[in-house]
Amino acid sequence: MQDLITVVIPSFNGEKYIKETIESIKSQNMPVEIIVIDDVSCDSTAKIARSMGCFVYVNEKRKGQVAGKNKGIKLSKGNYWLTIDQDDKLAPGALKRLYDEFQKDKNVKIIMAKLKDFCSPDTPEQIRFCKKEPFWGILTGSTMFKKDILDMIGDFREDIITGDVIDLTNRLKKFGFEIKKIDFVSCERRIHDLNYGRTNQKDEYKDYIKVLRERIKINSDMDKEKQDNLKTVAAVRERERVTSLLDFIFEIKEAA
Numbered sequence: 001m002q003d004l005i006t007v008v009i010p011s012f013n014g015e016k017y018i019k020e021t022i023e024s025i026k027s028q029n030m031p032v033e034i035i036v037i038d039d040v041s042c043d044s045t046a047k048i049a050r051s052m053g054c055f056v057y058v059n060e061k062r063k064g065q066v067a068g069k070n071k072g073i074k075l076s077k078g079n080y081w082l083t084i085d086q087d088d089k090l091a092p093g094a095l096k097r098l099y100d101e102f103q104k105d106k107n108v109k110i111i112m113a114k115l116k117d118f119c120s121p122d123t124p125e126q127i128r129f130c131k132k133e134p135f136w137g138i139l140t141g142s143t144m145f146k147k148d149i150l151d152m153i154g155d156f157r158e159d160i161i162t163g164d165v166i167d168l169t170n171r172l173k174k175f176g177f178e179i180k181k182i183d184f185v186s187c188e189r190r191i192h193d194l195n196y197g198r199t200n201q202k203d204e205y206k207d208y209i210k211v212l213r214e215r216i217k218i219n220s221d222m223d224k225e226k227q228d229n230l231k232t233v234a235a236v237r238e239r240e241r242v243t244s245l246l247d248f249i250f251e252i253k254e255a256a
Contacts, residue, residue, distance in 0.1 A: 006078030010068030012039040012087030024089035037068035084141040093188035098144040112143045113186035120192035141187030
């Protein structure tokens with residue numbers, strides 16, 4: 001029997017596209033539970049999700065997308081989980097490919113595939129914002145996690161919206177984990193006129209600056225730790241050299 005996979009969809013006023021998102025998950029032909037964390041939508045997002053068999057949790061007040069991810073992960077029953085935006089679509093066979101990668105190496109905790117942009121048919125003028133080639137670098141829709149990983153490194157930070165890959169990499173580095181990347185498109189990323197990156201660009205830049213500063217500090221701390229370790233190793237070797245020299249002198253005296 002295959003493991004259960006949880007897909008978490010943080011949502012807010014997503015009635016326009018969420019049906020396509022859910023359909024793309026349900027068509028994966030894998031044991032899957034779909035959890036929608038609705039951030040007090042004013043439209044029929046929650047109603048649509050419930051009608052399609054999803055478990056829907058509605059926040060009492062607005063908490064933001066990242067808080068939705070954390071809540072959904074805590075509610076999940078799956079051995080593996082993945083998040084996806086309410087307007088994107090999983091590519092055919094995505095969950096199986098990601099799951100199969102874990103079976104090749106039981107020590108791997110996170111698998112990241114690629115995303116591919118597509119221009120939403122209702123906003124054809126946005127095609128200029130679509131990347132031409134598939135790419136790595138965004139967690140949602142592309143990255144599957146083992147259930148216990150956040151127990152080890154902590155939840156997604158709710159004080160930032162973007163820059164989550166950099167922040168996650170920073171924390172993984174501290175614990176000695178890495179993200180395994182595979183050359184496979186797992187998510188079709190919808191480009192339209194309300195994408196977060198364009199409607200909240202100032203906040204996005206602030207988040208990137210914040211996590212990059214923290215990454216520099218972590219690297220600086222690690223460099224200092226390496227230097228301290230090197231000094232310790234050098235001191236031990238010097239002590240061993242002096243001890244050997246004293247032993248040699250003592251042996252000469254004894255022989256004389």
